Amino acid sequence: MMEHLPALMIAVPLFGAFTAPLFKKHYREVSIWTIIITGITVVLSLLLAKEVVTGGIMVYVFGADKPTLVLPSGYSVPIRIMFEVDAMSVFMAISATLMSFIGALYSYSHVERETGLEKYYALLMLLEVGILGMVLTGDLFNLFVFLEIAGIAGSALVGFRNYRGEASEAGIKYLMVSSVASLMVLFAVGILYGQYGNLNLAYIAKNVSFNMVDMIALGLLFTSFAMKCGAVPMHYWVPDAYTEVPAGINPPLLVATYASLYALFRVSFTLFANVVIDLARVGWIMSILGVLTMFIGVTMALVQKDVKRLMSYHAISQTGYMLLGVGVGLTVLHDPSKLAEFGRDAMAGGVFHIINHIIYKSLLLMTAGALFYVTGTRNLNEMGGLARKMPITAISFMVGAAAISGLPPFNGFASKLLIYETSYRLNPLLTVFAMVTSVLTLASFVKVFASAFLGPPLEKFENTREVPKPMIIAMVILAALCILFGLFPNLVLDKLVYPAVDALINFAQYHSWGGLA
Amino acid sequence: MNGSIFVNLPFIVVAVLLALGFYTIGFKRNLIKVVIGVEILEGAVNMFIVALGYVKGGYAPIYTQAPPEAAGKMVLPTPQALTLTSIVIGVAVSALMLAFAVNIYKHYGTLDVTKIRRLRG
């Protein structure tokens, strides 16, 4: 059964998504069903991780034994649809399944007052399918299809509260961005297909010659994935989408954003890795984009009054750290001594920051959702004195805020330290910007904590009490993970992050998968 | 000279359509027109892929009652399959966009994109 794990990763949540509408008005049952299905996918992804980390790259071909078609003349070419799973894919798959589970658990109470919940949960699982497909596939066209699935499901969820005009506005903005980005991805796929006559990532990467047309394709892929992961010139959709979406969807939506980041890494590391000359330039572009993203994101966050909007701008700013870390690694990819010296650690910092950021930002957005659940407002000026009423939410918020600002015993510190140390070796100016951003982040979260939780208790919140248990459990799990990853970073680094980084660096291994080699 | 303008005509049309689509998305104020712009872009990309898949002298890969001279000259139908998948996705995208547009019109009473910016900052 182990060899079918990649297919089951897609089939199980799809099954869940298609059965969910059959529950009709039984909202409680459908949410329990979603929690069960997403829980199963968490187990499956952990099993898959064990298989891949111990056994190497896994190739799964749909509907046949071999991915290649061998013509009578002896010419063999891969034509089948296939999944190619390496440690980096598994790393993203674990984040996706874990966050969908947390989101489903949190949604159990958070959206219980809304209607149409069977569609909400079906879309949640479809979003998970889209993310998992994007990170597991070994085929460029499948990447486009799953990108669109995630985009459609995500934007439908952003516009879920259809009694609010703002939700529809944010939804159409997100859908517009994601469909234009996906169409440009498809255009680039068409360009590559026209040249190499194939859609297989490994096959194209082996044969890529990097002429003028390939450069156009790389540019299109780079810009569209940067657009979808919210890097700076195209970041305007992020705060709208994250603010309007129900807080239970925030964790999977964050992972959907970083699945685009994964695709960006996949394109620049795997697809164009054989091209030696221009890769350093791409790495510099990525690093500078990262610094700009983190700085502009945090300055926009400082002036916000809406608590979820403030956190969304911080999400943009944190994306910059990942781009910086991996960009530093990419600049020195073809220089073995520098790569061993700091490139590998820089990439580890960037990749580790992905999961750390997903964890603490989901935690923060969920505490914001809890504040909204209790007070009915997201405006910071109207809150105050809630720490005594909601102790667990307040503590979770403190853990998340400390982690995002990079204070020592929490997980943000572990990955940020790696990024500081290594980007200093490339150019000290990059590090200065990263540290200033961190300080500004701390400043803005102190402001949120002071205005929402501290101060005299307000009269209108006299009768508020702590949020329901499923929401508390979801928040406590994430807060515990924050502390765990911060205290024992080596556990995660050795088991998951360094294998993922090595999978990106050893692109030759990805290129020579079973069928074609 | 072998009629190169005719060989490249589909690609010229694709370029024109791409430019039109981006212009419509960027400069039109009516939300429905912006949605139409996305559809034009999609048409351009689909046409690009179909044009790539054209092989001179090739036959469509349908074995049912094919002419006998088609044997061995059939083309690989991958580009057509890609286009169909992309059309399927396009239907879902446009339906969802129009649903959002209807909802926005209900709440704001207008489809002018410059007047429905309640989310800003």
Add this chain to the structure above:
Amino acid sequence: MTTTIIRTTTKILAPLILVFGSYIILHGHLTPGGGFQGGAVFASGLALLIVANNKEKVKELFDKVPLSQLESLGALGFLGIGALGLMGYTFLKNVIANSDFLFGAPTPKGINPGYLNTGGTLSYLNIFVGTKVLAGLTSIVLIFFLILRRERDEW
């Protein structure tokens, strides 16, 4: 919208379109077309019926048709057929071909007049996709129709 011209045309055309749609779905493994295309043609026939009738009639008719369930059924059927391949092969493996089951007759090599009873799982997949697509597209058209009609009545 419901003029005499549309109603008369619908009476003649709608049955033809529905039959043509089912033909495309069933012959998906032999001729161009398949589940999505056939489903779309079928749904356009239903859309014609929706447009040609007034709101109350349409609502009455489609209250009885479980469109959402049909959509789920199509998708689950697709998954189930795909999962058949897990018995010893990989997901979506064509296990029914050459097995003398329905649609399981062996396919002749080369150019042939086309036999309906071939194709294996492909035919089943076409039918399930067709079900899903016709239900999905019809419900999209239906929802837009109901929304827009309601708004015209209000203003």
